[in-house]
Amino acid sequence: MSAVDTAGLPGAPATHGRAYWAVADCWNVVRRGLTYYQRQPVLIAWQLGFPIISVLLYGYVFGGAMKSPDGGSVRDFLMPGMFAMTMAFGFMNTAIAVVTDVAKGVVDRFRSMPMAPSAVVTGRGVNDLIVACAELAILAATAFAMGWRTDSGLAASLGAFGLLLLLRFCLIWVGILLGLLVPSQEAAGGLYAVAFPLTMISSVFVPPSTMPDWLGTVAEWNPISSTATAARELFGNPVASDGSWIQENALLMAVVWPLVITAVFAPLAVRRFQRLSR
Template sequence: MTALLVPGPPRTPVERLRWAVADGWTVARRDLIHWLRNPAVIAYQLLWPIMMVLMFGYVFGSAMVVAGGGDYREFLMPGMFAQTMMFGVATTITVVSTDADRGVTDRFRSMPMSPSAVVLGRSMADLANSVLELGILVGCGLLAGWSWHQGPVRALAAVGLLLLLRFALTWVGILVGLSIKPEAAAAAWAPLFPLTMVANTFVSPEQMPGWLGAIATWNPLSATVAACRELFGNPGMGGDSWAAQHPILLAVAWPVALVLVFLPLSVRRYRRLDH
């Protein structure tokens, strides 16, 4: 009889990191394959942002005024990019909750793999999906008349900030998905709408009532949107508040803070699923 030798767990930090990334990529590939085998889900995820651009850009856009002047669709598109990144959290919550409820997550936990591989793989898969969604939305924006005006380097920096926001919000979605049932996860869209509306996504905070404008100015989503408008060279920048004057700094600080809080909480929750 031949015995199978299972390698022991890595001991050094570098070996543990390599182990986590390798196992995480294996899980990410599994998640991406499942996504590709659901054409209805792909169509919905990719068509939704396009419909939003058409609705807000052409149906409501004719009645919208940009503070300080400028084309509304140029103002709108950075907000649509960031809103799409935030709406992706609902998909994260639903998939993570469904896997946990069906026992898939428990099956992974019984394998000799990195303890953080499942949540890390989920974040990798979601980031890959977001790159595709963002690429389609950028193409839709270009057809609608939007463009960037500060050169390709600053435009890529704006895209990087959008993906950083999505990466940070993924860990919020993983924690919530591990904590609720699929029935509750189906309603994850509900709280996302006010979070994206009470921001500078569609109108400038200066055009809102004072108390609501203050909330919108400090919304983490507003920081990313304002930073993208600045980097793309689109209208809608400005404001007297500290947050309005330092959007790029906040667009980095908010996601980093979210990752520092929710990444360890997500890993801890994953390890304590039986408790």
């Protein structure tokens, strides 16, 4: 029988199957992660405050140097891109959290307990997705206060937020894998050198058509660009498109890219976790 607390799932029968324990143990790992945030208010201030600072910085400091493709409000073009960028940057928080648990022996302790082997990985994913929802809500509220508006219905706007969370979900697996691969917390911090080009070479801030041809092509095929463009379409905000296939099918690719990334990195993350103590 599992040694972890199953109070989060009341009314369970006396005998449980593997599926029940997988969910119960995952939920306990999630509770452990959320409790950690509760006891580390500085971490909450940083992780939830960074999106606000980013929106204010790019919206007010650099916004005057940017142009909207339709000549309208630059914030209407910029904000969906900022949402996508924040969701993409979240994989760094995942990687640092995972490598910290590995370095402190928390993961080894979990592995020594009679709990579902998948719980540590899935629990981290669910925990980070909950935090991502909070980040996205704060971002949207901040952008709204700055004057950003949507020109679409509620269903379309919710679809845009769903695509943004889908991007965050697939990159959680990238963060888990990187957190299990890097040797230390210091090395995890160096992953920002990868995160910045990944987010900057995209349509987050400017249309790819304004870049050199080869760089614009890279930016167009960046999964973050597909999500940013799809979110702009669903929000009814200005969309920068040069007629290329990838941009004309941004809604499709905003679903396809995350599914492909998840299909590749989720098994790799689980396999790496299973090989830690071998």
